[in-house]
Amino acid sequence: MGRSPCCSKVGLNRGAWTALEDHILTCYIKANGEGKWRDLPKRAGLKRCGKSCRLRWLNYLRPDIKRGNISNDEEELIIRLHKLLGNRWSLIAGRLPGRTDNEIKNYWNTTLAKKTKSQSPSSPPSKQSPIKKSRGKNQKNEPKKTIKASDSASSATDTRTQAIRAKASRCSKVVVPALVSLPDGNDTVNSATIDPSKLHQGHQYQSDHFLNNQPQDSIDSGLVQCSPEEQFEGANSQDSNMLNYGYEFHELGLTCAADAERWENNHSFLGFEEPKLNDFSANCLEDNHKLCLDSLAFFLDCDEWPLHI
DNA sequence: AACCTGCCCAACCGCAAAGGG
DNA sequence: TCCCTTTGCGGTTGGGCAGGT
Structure with a gap:
């Protein structure tokens, strides 16, 4: 999946994670804790880049993650937080226990964006999804038409209040x-x-x-x-x-x-x-x-x- | 059955912020 | 203050699958 490999990562595994890789990563993090992502693959014996390991852990392997079945309450909350925060997925996810920013982002792009758009009186529904064009396999040679940041942001703000851009920061x-x-x-x-x-x-x-x-x-x-x-x-x-x-x-x-x-x-x-x-x-x-x-x-x-x- | 279309979502990338020397 | 490394975030991509023709 994803884009073509960058030259610096030749020799590393890419794409979908195998069950074995998941197991290795999970065991390693349980034993040694999170962090030091750059060195983690080498120490754990994974042929992955640290970034990939971090993403896999945070979005999929963490034990406290809920997957799927986003409730109505959660959905409503996502919509409302998105009105407030815009595409600040990590901030939104921070208020939905067990949900990851990636999941919420995907859920928004695939479901809620359409829903909120169609509910907006000022933007009549179009024949095609207002957000995503077809991604059919036979269209690979066509120019990609996916959500740009500005598109997505504008879809959230055109008819609503400008989103607040609260800045997240790290704490040590x-x-x-x-x-x-x-x-x-x-x-x-x-x-x-x-x-x-x-x-x-x-x-x-x-x-x-x-x-x-x-x-x-x-x-x-x-x-x-x-x-x-x-x-x-x-x-x-x-x-x-x-x-x-x-x-x-x-x-x-x-x-x-x-x-x-x-x-x-x-x-x-x-x-x-x-x-x-x-x-x-x-x-x-x-x-x-x-x-x-x-x-x-x-x-x-x-x-x-x-x-x- | 074979092909086409559209959707979902895991995983990738680039960039910027934070941290540290 | 600068520079390099690490980490985190948001946008983007495309494989896989379901449903339609």
Whole structure:
């Protein structure tokens, strides 16, 4: 599948993965963890490039992945998030536990784009799919007519609000601003820089003052201080989705004190289960897939949503 | 049965951001 | 600050399959 091999990858396997390759990769990652993708194939004994291994793991082999059977709730959520975020598949996927960006992207391109297009009163349905031309095998010599980024984006925005381009970022460290209870007997540290991997070890870091310690003007200005630049440095994928909520919260323009207050008042604002920001803790990180569709629906339905969708 | 058409989706690519020396 | 490497993201491709002719 895919394009012709690039010269630098001659000798490597390409295309569909075999069951054996899947097994090798899965066993290796279970034993050694993710990361170091470049070296992984060599160490695992796979004739694949690291990029391919990473993709295979993230999109297919991870144990927490749900496949197929996208529910109505999920579908609705995808549509609404796409209205908000545009083709930010990784961000959208971050709010659908067990779903990958690739799956959502494919689902959108094959199903939802047509559906939303046909539901749009300003764009009457055409005879052919508005998104995809035929990809019949006998048409290989014809110029490809697939979705361009601009096409796709415009299809999402022509008749709707311009999508918000919240920027995702990576995190490698988490800086908890104050009064962090450490598991090793040290009661508190200030502005502790914590290895997020520790958060996955069940350690109960309590950042009770997480919000309370924010300067009032920060709250008034809507910047609940958890942008990656200011509180979370960088991201490691799934954690970053959690940590970036605050960032996106700001990016999405929820910049009034009422919004911050609602965080405090536990309105499940962006989908944490029982997410008091004051209790923002390892539990959240551990449960980062327990996103609540209902609460996301609440978020999207919020009257105070600053954009017209 | 053979061929054609259209769709699905896994996997690829290029690019940009982040990280590190 | 620059440069190189690594990682992640979004767009694109084409093999495989189902259904139609």
